[in-house]
Amino acid sequence: MKNINLHITRNGEIVVSCNAYVPLKKVDEFVGIKCQWILEKMCMIQQQQKILHDNQRFLFLGKSYPIKTVLSKTSGVRLREGICMIYKRESEDEYKILLQYEKEMAQKILKQKMKEVYEKMSHDYIINEPALKIRKMTSRWGSCMPKKNQITLNSQLIHYQERFIDYVVIHEYAHLIQPNHSKAFYAIIEKYMPDYKEVSKNGPKLITIDE
Numbered sequence: 001m002k003n004i005n006l007h008i009t010r011n012g013e014i015v016v017s018c019n020a021y022v023p024l025k026k027v028d029e030f031v032g033i034k035c036q037w038i039l040e041k042m043c044m045i046q047q048q049q050k051i052l053h054d055n056q057r058f059l060f061l062g063k064s065y066p067i068k069t070v071l072s073k074t075s076g077v078r079l080r081e082g083i084c085m086i087y088k089r090e091s092e093d094e095y096k097i098l099l100q101y102e103k104e105m106a107q108k109i110l111k112q113k114m115k116e117v118y119e120k121m122s123h124d125y126i127i128n129e130p131a132l133k134i135r136k137m138t139s140r141w142g143s144c145m146p147k148k149n150q151i152t153l154n155s156q157l158i159h160y161q162e163r164f165i166d167y168v169v170i171h172e173y174a175h176l177i178q179p180n181h182s183k184a185f186y187a188i189i190e191k192y193m194p195d196y197k198e199v200s201k202n203g204p205k206l207i208t209i210d211e
Contacts, residue, residue, distance in 0.1 A: 004016065004017075004018040004022060004026070004027060004030045005017045005018065006030070006031065006034055006038075008038065008041045008042065014031075014038060016030070016031060043138070057084075058084040058098065059159040059160075060079065060084070060105070060158065060159060061109075061158065061159075061160070061161060061162055062159075062160055062161035062162070062164075065079060065082060065083055065084035066082075066083055066084065067083075067084045067086060067098075068083055068084070068085055068086070069086045069088060069094050070085060070086065070087050070088070071087075071088065071089070071090055072087035072088065072089065073089070074087060074089075075087055075088050075089055075092055075097050076097070076101070077097060077098060077101035084098075086098060102155065102158065103155065105158050106134050106155035106157070106158050107134060109158050109165070110132070110134055110153050110155075110157065110158070110165070110169075111132060113162075113165055113166060113169045114130075114132050114151070114153075114169060117166070117169045117170055117173050117192070118130075118173070120192060121173055121177075121192070124191075125176075125177050127173075127176050127177065128149055130144075130149045130150055130151045130173075130176060131148070131149060131150045131151070132150075132151055132152075132153065133150065133151070133152040133153070134152070134153050134154075134155050135152065135154070135155060136154065136155050136156060137152075137154045137156075140152075140154060141153070141154050141157060141168045142154060142157075142168045142169070142171065142172045143172070144172040144173075144175035144176060144179075146175060146176050146179045149176070151169075151172045151173070151176075153168065153169070153172070154168075160203065160204055161203075163199055164199060164203040164204070166193065166199075167189075167193055167196055167199045167200060167203065170189055170192050170193055170196070171189060171196075174188040174189050
């Protein structure tokens with residue numbers, strides 16, 4: 001609608017602005033129409049905030065790093081001496097820099113994990129190396145589509161211990177051989193990770209693995 005604007009602040013506040021002559025009913029209708037957009041944006045903000053924990057700390061491979069922001073001529077992130085250093089230009093947003101770093105690390109780490117598991121399992125089973133997709137997911141750590149020979153991994157995995165990442169990757173690879181959750185399926189996982197039950201039990205519980 002014309003003459004009505006809506007935006008969401010970094011803190012999650014919904015701000016609606018309009019001319020004084022616009023009826024309140026029209027404003028309510030406008031917000032109702034934008035309901036889905038608002039939910040999507042709020043979800044994105046929550047995902048950004050999840051990166052920062054415990055008064056500005058960054059979780060990476062199971063370790064919590066206090067964050068320090070430094071003005072610099074170049075931007076980037078460095079983990080050094082137990083501190084997450086965010087280098088930024090004065091006009092840049094440190095959240096966006098950290099999100100980009102997270103995306104880059106997810107690509108690097110998860111691709112390497114996939115390669116390692118494939119090299120092990122391809123010696124024992126006739127499987128083709130699957131295509132890998134990496135994206136943020138709210139209800140799954142990973143998923144597998146055997147017919148398409150494709151595995152999708154949650155980019156948020158890089159916040160947690162490598163042992164748990166290994167378990168998720170092995171779990172999804174096992175679906176290429178057994179596309180179910182049968183005893184035979186779990187036998188495959190146990191073959192490559194004998195303590196998988198303990199790893200799964202002690203892993204993060206906010207999100208679960210699905211087929």
